[in-house]
Amino acid sequence: MDYTKSLKSQTVATCPHCNAEVAQVPGRGRLRLYCTPDAGKAYRQRMRALGFPV
Numbered sequence: 001m002d003y004t005k006s007l008k009s010q011t012v013a014t015c016p017h018c019n020a021e022v023a024q025v026p027g028r029g030r031l032r033l034y035c036t037p038d039a040g041k042a043y044r045q046r047m048r049a050l051g052f053p054v
């Protein structure tokens, strides 16, 4: 962990919906966890249907 660089540039996120690597957009904004907002929506919907509190 290099604290002199932004967390985003060091994070490689994997989309839990389709297992694809999610490219982080440098600059402002939060970390991207899903490849698309729709994938995040679908993933959370599916997890809630299975009873997970996401």
Ligand SMILES: [Zn+2]
Pocket: 015, 016, 017, 018, 019, 020, 034, 035, 036, 039
């Ligand atoms: Zn995805």
